Amino acid sequence: MPSIYVFDLDGVLWRGESVVPGAPEAIARLRAAGKRLYFLTNNSSQPRRVYVEKLTRLGMPAQESEIATSASITAAYLQQQGAAGKSVFAVGGPGIHDELGRVGIEVVSVADPEERDLACSYVVVGLDKDFRYETLRRAQQCLLRGATFIATNRDGQYPVEQGVIPGGGSIVAAIATAAEREPLTMGKPEPLGLQLLLQLAGVSPDDAVMVGDRLDTDILCGNRCGVPTALVLTGVGTREQAAAAPPGLAPTRVIATLAEL
Amino acid sequence: MPSIYVFDLDGVLWRGESVVPGAPEAIARLRAAGKRLYFLTNNSSQPRRVYVEKLTRLGMPAQESEIATSASITAAYLQQQGAAGKSVFAVGGPGIHDELGRVGIEVVSVADPEERDLACSYVVVGLDKDFRYETLRRAQQCLLRGATFIATNRDGQYPVEQGVIPGGGSIVAAIATAAEREPLTMGKPEPLGLQLLLQLAGVSPDDAVMVGDRLDTDILCGNRCGVPTALVLTGVGTREQAAAAPPGLAPTRVIATLAEL
Numbered sequence: 001m002p003s004i005y006v007f008d009l010d011g012v013l014w015r016g017e018s019v020v021p022g023a024p025e026a027i028a029r030l031r032a033a034g035k036r037l038y039f040l041t042n043n044s045s046q047p048r049r050v051y052v053e054k055l056t057r058l059g060m061p062a063q064e065s066e067i068a069t070s071a072s073i074t075a076a077y078l079q080q081q082g083a084a085g086k087s088v089f090a091v092g093g094p095g096i097h098d099e100l101g102r103v104g105i106e107v108v109s110v111a112d113p114e115e116r117d118l119a120c121s122y123v124v125v126g127l128d129k130d131f132r133y134e135t136l137r138r139a140q141q142c143l144l145r146g147a148t149f150i151a152t153n154r155d156g157q158y159p160v161e162q163g164v165i166p167g168g169g170s171i172v173a174a175i176a177t178a179a180e181r182e183p184l185t186m187g188k189p190e191p192l193g194l195q196l197l198l199q200l201a202g203v204s205p206d207d208a209v210m211v212g213d214r215l216d217t218d219i220l221c222g223n224r225c226g227v228p229t230a231l232v233l234t235g236v237g238t239r240e241q242a243a244a245a246p247p248g249l250a251p252t253r254v255i256a257t258l259a260e261l
Numbered sequence: 262m263p264s265i266y267v268f269d270l271d272g273v274l275w276r277g278e279s280v281v282p283g284a285p286e287a288i289a290r291l292r293a294a295g296k297r298l299y300f301l302t303n304n305s306s307q308p309r310r311v312y313v314e315k316l317t318r319l320g321m322p323a324q325e326s327e328i329a330t331s332a333s334i335t336a337a338y339l340q341q342q343g344a345a346g347k348s349v350f351a352v353g354g355p356g357i358h359d360e361l362g363r364v365g366i367e368v369v370s371v372a373d374p375e376e377r378d379l380a381c382s383y384v385v386v387g388l389d390k391d392f393r394y395e396t397l398r399r400a401q402q403c404l405l406r407g408a409t410f411i412a413t414n415r416d417g418q419y420p421v422e423q424g425v426i427p428g429g430g431s432i433v434a435a436i437a438t439a440a441e442r443e444p445l446t447m448g449k450p451e452p453l454g455l456q457l458l459l460q461l462a463g464v465s466p467d468d469a470v471m472v473g474d475r476l477d478t479d480i481l482c483g484n485r486c487g488v489p490t491a492l493v494l495t496g497v498g499t500r501e502q503a504a505a506a507p508p509g510l511a512p513t514r515v516i517a518t519l520a521e522l
Contacts, residue, residue: 129394130394131394132391132392133389133390133392133393136427137427140418140425144425156440157401157441165401166435170397170438173434173437174432174435177430177433178431179417
């Protein structure tokens with residue numbers, strides 16, 4: 001039996017502002033059975049406490065230490081690399097600024113005087129709704145001077161009630177093209193974030209299970225890390241997609257709802 | 262002997278604000294010999310008259326009808342497609358607005374009320390120094406509604422005196438990623454622009470010669486169109502690069518200066 005469960009959020013525990021029926025009961029049952037739970041999202045724009053509040057509001061109380069956003073994963077990775085005290089040129093929302101600041105990184109942005117860019121060892125890029133040409137130019141110049149390039153995620157689209165808006169991956173694409181460089185990517189389906197989470201939790205991949213609704217992000221990420229996966233049919237992915245998926249994208253199990261966990 | 266010559270500009274006739282030595286004499290000699298000359302640039306940001314003024318200032322007087330920018334090529338292409346009277350959502354500088362307006366296209370931009378986007382049959386993207394997230398979102402929405410996607414060029418970097426700044430291709434990359442669509446590209450090395458120029462001039466490819474300083478834009482473009490090419494060594498490309506180039510990138514001739522034309 002797995003000792004930890006890693007959950008994607010949208011399509012698994014909620015859809016927009018609506019709780020997925022049965023999710024709170026499933027979460028409560030796993031907690032009562034002594035399982036450790038983590039909640040892993042590619043979204044870098046909000047601080048983790050926003051997820052704590054939403055999970056709690058929807059009947060699934062959680063602690064900040066159980067939440068991993070692509071911004072908090074990036075901060076943990078940079079901390080491991082010895083980046084405390086160093087400067088990062090950040091392209092993103094409050095989630096990135098908050099998480100990087102918490103591990104002792106100096107955050108520089110387009111709002112700061114340009115001379116501060118010269119000290120930046122890293123460029124970290126996520127969804128930035130204030131993105132503009134000047135941000136693109138300054139990120140490009142940092143990268144051309146040799147800064148390490150990190151993307152929180154490569155999602156080109158970000159789902160909202162009315163459809164989609166541009167995601168962090170579209171901003172990453174602009175900067176990558178302007179700098180002729182490809183980033184190290186933290187979010188799903190890249191394995192770094194989940195690997196780091198397992199390492200911090202002190203468990204091996206086969207002691208965990210990755211629960212998600214998308215083959216091309218959640219399931220692919222679990223497979224790349226050697227973590228057993230469960231595709232839950234309450235979101236985007238279907239049983240037919242799972243049956244037709246090539247090995248890298250095929251889930252270990254398909255479950256109709258979280259009650260089957 | 263070729264009857265028309267198509268010249269790239271930067272690295273061929275000038276470098277920044279300095280004329281390439283011997284270029285005015287070569288241009289004057291070709292004109293005296295009755296050759297027709299065209300000047301083809303991937304830059305979409307300036308109206309053609311800016312190039313007329315610069316060529317004249319540097320001792321190579323030219324007419325507006327001899328200049329082809331990726332914006333004027335885009336306008337000519339759209340005119341051929343019957344786009345006069347239709348609306349385009351334009352992401353770019355005054356060059357794009359000016360050229361599209363001149364062929365009777367309604368130009369909509371992020372400065373206009375968003376309801377005007379609904380009428381846009383095309384999204385045209387070039388270098389836009391006022392680019393911001395809202396521009397990206399509105400271009401994305403037009404494309405998701407089915408607008409045709411046209412890039413003036415895919416150059417990720419734009420050379421300036423101090424080095425490079427982000428080029429139109431970096432903005433195209435953001436929009437392509439957000440819309441999950443690839444554009445039709447007008448600029449070099451794509452063949453459309455040069456093909457259109459030959460068609461408007463009424464000559465066959467082997468009656469022309471393409472003169473440029475870059476293998477991966479000018480020479481590749483000429484080769485794709487079946488136009489004989491001359492790599493001039495006054496810019497970026499070298500004799501060694503030409504000798505090592507695969508067939509698609511290999512120029513027909515390598516010339517030290519335009520005096521050899």
